[in-house]
Amino acid sequence: MxxxxxxxxxxxxxxxxxxxxxxxxxxxxxxxxxxxxxxEPDTVAMLEGVLDLPATKVREVMTPRTAMVSLQEDDQLLDILHVLIESAHSRFPVFSSDQPDNVVGILLAKDLLPFLKDQLVRVDIRTLMRQPLFVPESARSDQVLRMLKNTQTHIAIVIDEYGTTSGLVTLEDILEEIVGEIEDEHDNADEEAQFIIPDPEHSAANSWIVQALTPIEHFNNILNADFSDDEVETVGGLLLQEIGLVSDLQGQTVELGKWQFTIMEADARTIHLIRAVHQ
Structure with a gap:
């Protein structure tokens, strides 16, 4: 038979x-x-991801502003070269120098390649910027995916109801909602997003060095803290929320409850490394 x-x-x-x-x-x-x-199980998972997209708001998948790697329109090539190399990103939102809450363009790293041969040449990145695509926080992920596809764009700037930049979303972010996490050679969550080590310069057991992109939830779990992550997601974002806009972040000290945070490394707009001391 x-x-x-x-x-x-x-x-x-x-x-x-x-x-x-x-x-x-x-x-x-x-x-x-x-x-x-x-x-196949993977096929079922992808179909579920596609069907879930209309119910997923872009605010749920975006990178929040506190974690964005960005530039400013009056930056000079020599000043931002280390940012381009260390971040390994290919696209960077560019903020206005006059209105620091507004993104005025998107800079593609490849557009700077012709100028790297002669680093003494003055480069005005405003002439190289691409027009940004703006989407509201309330937009559905499937709608944003369609917009990115129709405009042949890989990145969109997410704005809140007041028109202020609240984050960014990439094509990869939305595709990951369908197919799961897409890791590349630059992904290293254990070393970057969850980096907490005992402070080597202070023998006291209550001092730690913390990567600014460490999620607040992870910080709470590791160090038995109870900071809220309702409004911001990272430890760096928590400090920026408390400090506000200042001209020099590095060296700033913030007291939050029984914790003292000192910003050890930062550039003009982003915190990189923090010392956390439980008092």
């Missing part, structure tokens, strides 16, 4: 299963989840 192959039986079974057309998104989602016997 001849047995039908598994894939052939599976496709016939799936067609039979789909004869009853779902009437709502939830019914379709349940149908996809019930089809695990016919489809």
């Amino acid at each position: 001849h047995e039908e192959s598994g894939p052939s039986w599976g496709m016939r079974g799936l067609r039979k299963w789909l004869r009853t057309a779902p009437e709502t998104r939830d019914e379709l989602l349940r149908l996809v989840q019930d089809s695990r016997r016919f489809l």
